[in-house]
Amino acid sequence: MDTDRLVxxxxxxxxxxxxxGKDYLTVKQVVAGLPSAPRKxxxxxxxxxxxxxxxxxxxHLGQRLHVYKGSRSSYIGRNLSPEExxxxxxxQRPGISSKQLGTQLPLMKxxxxxxxxxxxxxxxxxxxxxxxxxxxxxxxxxxxxxPETASVESVESVAxxxxxxxxxxFKAVYDEVGQGSDFVRIHRLREALEWxxxxxxxxxxxxxxxxxxxxxxxxxxxLTATDLHNSYMDEHGTLFITLSWRGRSx
Amino acid sequence: xxxxxxxxxLKQQNPFASSSVGDPWDGHYPHVSxxxxxxxxxxxxxxxxxxxxxxxxxxxxxxGEVGSGKTHLLGRILAYSTQAQPxxxxxxxxxxxxPEQTYRYLLREVMVNLCRPAHAAPYATQLEALLAAIYIxxxxxxxxxxxxxKLQIIQRDNLNVLTYMRPPVFAYAQAWAADLLCRTYPExxxxxxxxxxxxxxxxxxxxxxxxxxxxxxxxxxxxRLGVPERVQASAMxxxxxxxxxxxxxxxxxxRYGQPLIxxxxxxxxxxxxxxxxxxxxxxxxxxxxxxxxxPIACVRGxxxxxxxxxxxxxxxxxxxxxxxFTLQGxxxxxxxxxxxxxxxxxxxxxxxxALFPFDAAELQRMFQVGFHSPRVVIARVNDRxxxxxxxxxxxxxxxxxxxxxxxxxxxxxxxRDFQRYPPDRDRLRRALGLYLSHSxxxxxxxxxxxxxxxxxxxxxxxxxxLQSGASASTPVTLIIDVEPHPAxxxxxLSRGIDCLQAESSSQVVYIRDARxxxxxxWKATNEKLQRFKALGGHVIFLDQMQAATWYALTLLSYAVRxxxxxxxxxxxxxxxxxxxxxxxxxxHVFDGDAAxxxxxxxxxxxxxxxxxxxxxxxxxxxxxxxxxxxxxxxxSP
Numbered sequence: 025m026d027t028d029r030l031v032x033x034x035x036x037x038x039x040x041x042x043x044x045g046k047d048y049l050t051v052k053q054v055v056a057g058l059p060s061a062p063r064k065x066x067x068x069x070x071x072x073x074x075x076x077x078x079x080x081x082x083x084h085l086g087q088r089l090h091v092y093k094g095s096r097s098s099y100i101g102r103n104l105s106p107e108e109x110x111x112x113x114x115x116q117r118p119g120i121s122s123k124q125l126g127t128q129l130p131l132m133k134x135x136x137x138x139x140x141x142x143x144x145x146x147x148x149x150x151x152x153x154x155x156x157x158x159x160x161x162x163x164x165x166x167x168x169x170x171p172e173t174a175s176v177e178s179v180e181s182v183a184x185x186x187x188x189x190x191x192x193x194f195k196a197v198y199d200e201v202g203q204g205s206d207f208v209r210i211h212r213l214r215e216a217l218e219w220x221x222x223x224x225x226x227x228x229x230x231x232x233x234x235x236x237x238x239x240x241x242x243x244x245x246x247l248t249a250t251d252l253h254n255s256y257m258d259e260h261g262t263l264f265i266t267l268s269w270r271g272r273s274x
Numbered sequence: 275x276x277x278x279x280x281x282x283x284l285k286q287q288n289p290f291a292s293s294s295v296g297d298p299w300d301g302h303y304p305h306v307s308x309x310x311x312x313x314x315x316x317x318x319x320x321x322x323x324x325x326x327x328x329x330x331x332x333x334x335x336x337x338g339e340v341g342s343g344k345t346h347l348l349g350r351i352l353a354y355s356t357q358a359q360p361x362x363x364x365x366x367x368x369x370x371x372x373p374e375q376t377y378r379y380l381l382r383e384v385m386v387n388l389c390r391p392a393h394a395a396p397y398a399t400q401l402e403a404l405l406a407a408i409y410i411x412x413x414x415x416x417x418x419x420x421x422x423x424k425l426q427i428i429q430r431d432n433l434n435v436l437t438y439m440r441p442p443v444f445a446y447a448q449a450w451a452a453d454l455l456c457r458t459y460p461e462x463x464x465x466x467x468x469x470x471x472x473x474x475x476x477x478x479x480x481x482x483x484x485x486x487x488x489x490x491x492x493x494x495x496x497x498r499l500g501v502p503e504r505v506q507a508s509a510m511x512x513x514x515x516x517x518x519x520x521x522x523x524x525x526x527x528x529r530y531g532q533p534l535i536x537x538x539x540x541x542x543x544x545x546x547x548x549x550x551x552x553x554x555x556x557x558x559x560x561x562x563x564x565x566x567x568x569p570i571a572c573v574r575g576x577x578x579x580x581x582x583x584x585x586x587x588x589x590x591x592x593x594x595x596x597x598x599f600t601l602q603g604x605x606x607x608x609x610x611x612x613x614x615x616x617x618x619x620x621x622x623x624x625x626x627x628a629l630f631p632f633d634a635a636e637l638q639r640m641f642q643v644g645f646h647s648p649r650v651v652i653a654r655v656n657d658r659x660x661x662x663x664x665x666x667x668x669x670x671x672x673x674x675x676x677x678x679x680x681x682x683x684x685x686x687x688x689x690r691d692f693q694r695y696p697p698d699r700d701r702l703r704r705a706l707g708l709y710l711s712h713s714x715x716x717x718x719x720x721x722x723x724x725x726x727x728x729x730x731x732x733x734x735x736x737x738x739x740l741q742s743g744a745s746a747s748t749p750v751t752l753i754i755d756v757e758p759h760p761a762x763x764x765x766x767l768s769r770g771i772d773c774l775q776a777e778s779s780s781q782v783v784y785i786r787d788a789r790x791x792x793x794x795x796w797k798a799t800n801e802k803l804q805r806f807k808a809l810g811g812h813v814i815f816l817d818q819m820q821a822a823t824w825y826a827l828t829l830l831s832y833a834v835r836x837x838x839x840x841x842x843x844x845x846x847x848x849x850x851x852x853x854x855x856x857x858x859x860x861x862h863v864f865d866g867d868a869a870x871x872x873x874x875x876x877x878x879x880x881x882x883x884x885x886x887x888x889x890x891x892x893x894x895x896x897x898x899x900x901x902x903x904x905x906x907x908x909x910s911p
Contacts (some may be wrong), residue, residue, distance in 0.1 A: 050636055127638060128642070207576045240647075241339050243576055244575045246580060
């Protein structure tokens with residue numbers, strides 16, 4: 025019976041991670057994501073303290089899962105080394121700053137920096153500085169920009185960071201189209217730049233990610249169907265119509 | 275407090291249930307100082323400059339998209355208005371409906387705000403504080419040493435000076451003040467001061483407020499205040515009088531270092547160019563002519579760029595844009611601070627547990643990429659909270675339910691403080707138009723569109739043609755009246771009688787907010803009412819519940835148009851409720867509901883049997899002479 029329960033929980037958590045496309049989740053996320061039957065069987069509720077949940081869950085996690093202690097919370101995830109966690113996250117978010125990466129990993133500060141320095145030393149990860157001196161991390165194999173012909177529609181699949189030239193070009197068009205306005209229509213920028221959708225959205229996401237631009241909802245009733253198509257919809261399905269430049273051009 | 279107890283509290287008082295402020299006077303959620311800090315500091319600085327130099331010609335413009343916190347920022351300014359040294363007065367101005375009454379509308383909105391219960395002691399209203407300042411100045415100048423000392427103690431102890439003044443002192447003080455102010459400012463209206471001073475007396479306070487708002491007074495009230503009746507005055511004369519009163523008010527505000535900040539919000543509801551020009555006229559007047567008043571306009575960024583800048587005179591846009599503040603979304607840290615502050619409004623948690631029941635890292639991840647508008651933050655966290663509390667995926671709330679909840683809240687707000695929503699013909703007309711435009715199909719009458727008449731607009735609100743099967747078309751006239759003067763009421767009824775006599779089959783409905791008096795001693799007017807009824811006219815007096823519902827419908831329409839009512843879809847997408855959904859809501863809520871606030875209108879029009887009400891052939895000049903309203907929201911941009 026105990027063996028059944030062990031296999032059951034381990035597989036359920038692995039399936040949950042697989043479904044969410046994550047290497048780790050917070051303990052409460054894991055509990056909330058478990059089907060209600062095993063959750064009840066183990067007497068787990070999200071209102072319990074994390075320590076109590078861990079006491080009940082840890083014996084059932086098996087070899088393929090591991091409990092991580094982060095600076096803010098405890099996590100359950102695949103049994104990976106700190107280096108593997110870092111590489112996995114940079115693969116998902118190329119160009120991420122070292123500080124941001126640290127907040128997103130289930131690691132304490134010291135082991136995180138030790139592992140990151142080791143990766144930098146071996147050359148598996150490279151670090152470049154943005155114009156605002158933010159250190160950005162990339163994997164060596166992701167540094168080669170994708171050719172324009174690879175017009176992948178999904179931003180997720182375009183594992184590259186916008187080049188400085190693209191950002192400058194974006195800002196120049198923003199200034200030209202906006203003529204001093206704080207709210208510039210995204211479709212007008214897209215049309216003026218004439219880039220592929222993937223390239224435009226890659227740059228847009230990059231600018232949004234480091235708070236260089238802010239996207240706004242705007243009023244769709246003022247737009248044609250083509251204008252709407254050339255606006256931007258994020259992964260949550262939220263439509264953005266205008267944007268404002270917040271940072272310096274870079 | 276136990277975990278279960280805290281979860282229960284969150285269930286009972288979910289602090290993320292509302293992401294819309296509605297009216298800054300009703301705001302009850304805490305402010306997060308770091309959000310839009312720059313805009314807030316800029317506005318405070320502008321206000322400080324205006325206090326220092328009341329003649330400074332300036333205005334402010336707040337640009338921000340839906341949910342960026344425009345109205346919340348105004349709430350923060352309102353809270354600051356009483357803490358600032360010296361404090362300043364605050365007015366929240368809803369969008370203008372009738373551009374032909376620009377100054378009267380501005381005056382009424384200003385006075386309604388100045389007469390609202392004040393947030394800080396010792397004065398009951400902002401107007402009372404202003405009145406006290408006038409008295410204090412003249413008393414300090416004319417009192418002996420002992421009196422001066424006593425007055426200083428009253429001020430030091432933050433007491434209401436008005437309660438310490440005996441009637442003879444008031445009489446002297448009024449004479450001194452009127453003399454001083456009229457001598458110092460040639461443009462000061464002596465009559466304005468005369469009525470303002472009567473605001474302190476309970477027996478004349480209501481009449482004084484009515485007069486100061488520009489209302490037509492009952493003859494007895496006019497007599498009591500010692501002012502001439504306004505009933506014979508032309509529209510132009512009344513506009514001029516309202517303008518003069520605003521100038522006088524500005525001089526008083528400026529002299530006593532209590533400048534007024536006027537916040538124009540929900541400007542997306544200005545549907546016609548005439549309404550937008552009326553707004554521009556108000557801004558121009560407030561900047562260039564009136565002293566001690568600082569207008570601030572809140573507009574959605576794209577709308578400002580693409581609508582307002584194209585219509586408004588550059589004279590106006592340049593004044594507004596000189597002090598422009600663009601609102602910014604929240605960073606992850608600000609989003610978490612917002613969540614903490616909302617939770618703290620319900621739970622008294624230790625700092626370490628300030629984010630209970632959320633996981634800090636999860637929230638951090640949720641908002642780590644890019645800026646998020648405060649509304650998006652609240653909506654996403656609300657969804658997460660409902661998920662945590664119910665342990666299952668929260669069921670998305672339908673547009674109908676969302677609107678129903680917002681509508682019920684608005685009705686309750688109005689009913690709680692009915693005095694704050696005085697009889698308002700324009701808003702009643704909009705509500706009636708919305709109801710008639712959307713109560714289709716299931717009814718015995720249907721209305722494709724409505725319009726205001728080209729002539730007699732002073733008395734007649736809406737006209738249409740009721741078609742009844744094969745028989746001849748029937749003209750329908752709808753008259754809304756909130757005037758307190760019998761002659762004005764009589765004039766409205768006369769127009770109704772004229773319509774009924776001109777065509778015997780004509781249908782005329784006279785609607786009046788029941789708060790407006792119709793006393794038996796108005797003999798001639800009562801006789802006219804009986805005659806109107808005898809000729810087949812329908813009379814509707816809106817009781818408190820009905821009136822509250824009508825006003826709530828109008829205010830909800832403003833909020834919908836502004837994109838202020840949002841919901842989370844099944845795909846976890848946050849979006850504003852559409853005009854079509856609002857139209858469906860009106861149909862669902864009011865259609866065929868015998869208990870609805872529109873039952874009397876329904877009965878009056880439905881009495882005609884299986885009929886169809888259609889539009890009167892639209893005169894070609896309709897569009898240029900004013901708003902062809904109410905416009906069905908479904909067809910609005």
